[in-house]
Amino acid sequence: MPGAVRPFRMPFRRTDERTAFRTPVRARARGLRRAAVALLAACLAWTLPGTAAAATKYPVPYSFAAGIAAQLLNPGSAPVGSNDFSCKPSAAHPYPVVLVHGTFGNMTDSWQTLSPLLANNGYCVFALDYGGKPGGLFQGYGDIPTSAAQLAAFVDKVRAATGAAEVDIVGHSQGGMMPRYFIQNLGGEDKVRALVGLAPSNYGTEFWGLTRLATAFPWSAELLDLVCTACGQQAAGSDFLNALNAGGDTVPGVQYTVIASKFDEVVTPYTYSFLKGPNAKNIVVQDRCILDFADHLALIYDRVALREVLNALDPAHQQRTCALVLPVFGG
Structure with missing residues (x-):
């Protein structure tokens, strides 16, 4: 209505x-x-790079990406915190640390984590390239005794600059094994206090059986020797390794530490990294931390493994670290 x-x-x-x-x-x-x-x-x-602590001098990136970025942005450069030849060792850390990369690696992409970590902890740190063409992207593929001679010359240079009678050596893969040739055959036993190997190829590698397969075809071994002499020398049972290990794994007076991973896909089996002797200590990172899934590459970006490096260099101040670590990428 x-x-x-x-x-x-x-x-x-x-x-x-x-x-x-x-x-x-x-x-x-x-x-x-x-x-x-x-x-x-x-x-x-x-x-992405992160700092170990707010008060540290250098950022410490526990990341494979940091090594790649450094190589892309500044190829051939010394890793952060290293190669200051005016550095004088302190009373707390009197031994300079020499970093030795692995096969096909180089100092730039290998040590962007450990080098600043050591420098932040008060060490004089030095790194070199060896076993390749100067300035080349890939290093460490040349004849191992020749590479050991290059390391010997570099160690003498470090000793002369720092005034230290002995150095500590930390190496990855071939870089953890090759210094043994320097120590045993080139007078290094009086110049090296400690050798710390991250996944070192001390007894070579079966590489999942591929090295045995290669020996069945002589032409393949000859081809490999042309491309990478050090690769054939690191095959399990090679003439080079048989001679290196014939007189025993260690030399008296040098402290040896091996840091290995059960997930190593390059040095296989991973126990081929281990050394025998009263002055040798073998560590598996998974025994320190069940969250550590580092493979061969990731060990050099692995905070669990690198904590063990610090422990080996300074046994009086042992600490433990446990964190999730990813294959390849680290953490």
Whole structure:
């Protein structure tokens, strides 16, 4: 009727079947986006450089990405914190530390984690390239005795600059084994206090049986020798390794530490890294931390393994670290 008062109705938003369907879908999409952002942030936290402590001099990135970035941005450069030949060892750390990379590695991409870590802890740190063309991206593929002679000359240079009678050596893969030739055959027993190997190829590698397969075809061994002499010399049972290990694994007066991973896919079996002798200590990182999944490459970016390096260099101040470590990337 004209003039009648209509009853008041609350203005509800129209909802149809499509709107009802879209609402939970959009909510799920927002949830997935937030989860993706959180995952990306976590990955960046793992791979981007971070500092060991706010007061340290150099950032310490526990990340494979840091080595690649350094090689891309400044190829052939000394790793952060190293090769200051004016550095004088302190009373707390009187032995300079020489870092020795592995086969096909170089000092730039191998030591962007350990070098600043050692420098922050008060060590004089030095690193070299060996076994390749000067300035080349790939190093460590040449004849191992020749590489050991290069290391011997570098150690003498470090000793002359620092005034130290002895050095400590930390090496990865071939770099943890090759210094033994220097120690045993080139007068290094009086110049080296300690040798710490990260996944060293002390007894070579079966490389999942491929090295045995290669010996069945003489032409393949000859081809390998042309491309990478050090690779054939590191095959388990090679003439080089048989001669190196014939007189015993260790030399009196030198302290040996091996740090290995059960997930090593290069030195196989991983126990071929181990040394025997009263002055040798073998450590498996998984025995220190069950969260450590480091493989051969990741050990040099692995905070659990590198804590053990510090322990080996300074046994009076032992500490333990446990953290999630990823294959290849480290952590």
